[in-house]
Amino acid sequence: MILYDVIIIGGGPIGLNCALEAEKAGLSYLVIEKGTIVNSLYNYPLYMTFFSTADKLEIADIPFISTAPKPGRRDALEYYQGISRQRNININLYEEVLKVTKQENFLVETTKDKYHAKKVIISTGFYDIPNVMNVKGEDLPKVKHYYSEPYPYANQKIAVIGSSNSAVDAALETYRKGAEVTMIIRHSEISKSVKYWVKPDIENRIKEGSISAYFNAEVLEITPNTIIFKDENQTVHEIQNDFVLAMTGYLPNFEFLKACGIKLQGECLNPYYNEDTMETNVSGLYLAGVVCGGKDTHLWFIENSRIHAEIIMKDISTRI
Structure with a gap:
């Protein structure tokens, strides 16, 4: 049985950033993504242009080169999927996580297999469930x-x-x-x-x-x-x-969060987490990225949630 230091649920930009930070910290990890790499971005409108400039979308200090003042969907796909290839990120694609159970460690059950980890990060975004x-x-x-x-x-x-x-x-x-x-x-x-x-x-x-x-x-x-x-x-x-x-917006998978034992608070169903560590009320279970905002999906985005990976890995490294 393989016991990973950390399993990261979601292979979007923030999930990839968590993987790179785990690697930097010398931690064993696995990313599990139910679609392709940065699946939400793949499903964006074909000709979408980002609000942010390229430098605000960078992860792990890897330059995002774009000829346009603001990159588009295709630029972002090339950048993030290119990082996954070049850095050989350990990621399982087209595999959906069904259940996360806290035992002595964590048991993560998917559509294909079962995995064990000391810590788990949920970075699943919100684009899959229409409002x-x-x-x-x-x-x-x-x-x-x-x-x-x-x-x-x-x-x-x-x-x-x-x-x-x-x-x-x-x-x-x-x-x-x-x-x-x-x-x-x-x-x-x-x-x-x-x-x-x-x-x-x-x-x-x-x-x-x-x-x-x-x-x-x-x-x-x-x-x-x-x-x-x-x-x-x-x-x-x-x-x-x-x-x-x-075009009424999208929501995180609240049922999945609740099934993991995470407390949801207030009208926006904000998941509970410690802002200093990003750890939820479930010990060893962390949140990263837009999923932290609950129904307020405009609260977190790539530009201001890149820091979550560093915060989480700093906490995990002191506890493993």
Whole structure:
């Protein structure tokens, strides 16, 4: 039986960073990822541009070279997957962790095998579970919670739900490929977190009427040929519709966290962890990356959670 010093669940940028820090500390480790390397980034829209500059996305002091001022999805895939190859990171791909049990050490059960470790780090992100609207018709085939590119929506009537970066990108890109776009926005304005070079574009398209937008609005029902919603005046609208792009955000796997014994707190279901060590209420079980924010998925991202790996390995090294 192999007993690893640490098992890292999730092979995203922060999970890879944890692996590199474990290697630096001389610890044996295994990364277990249910998809490909940096699977969440792989599933981002094909032409997505990051808000951050390349240097803010670097891990382990390995330079991220990008010819563009802000790198895109493909640049990030090349960078992180290149690191995995060059540094020969010990990672199992397409293997989902089903259960983590604390015994004398940890037992980690997956879809393929069972593993043992002294410590476990959960760095699973939040992109796998859509934040659903819970409205009638949301399960129709025309409703998409993921958006990759605009071409399937050319000359179609599109409803985009949301006002964050993903919603704005989907609205602008499909509009420019000939779609008739209506945005249904729960808040009173376009999100302040929208990329600063994109925000004026969407606001001007709305102002000139190229893209319709309803603020303080709520979706009531989706039918095969229409979408029904009410606006800020409580007026109910039913408009013709071919596709609904529900860019309503994503959530961590709270059931998995709870099954691991991690306490969830408050309305945002923030998982408990010690900010000085990133250790949860379960001794030897740590959190890293965006999963730390619970429902507040804008709290942590690559740029400000890279430090988690160093904090965790510093604590683990003193206890093994």
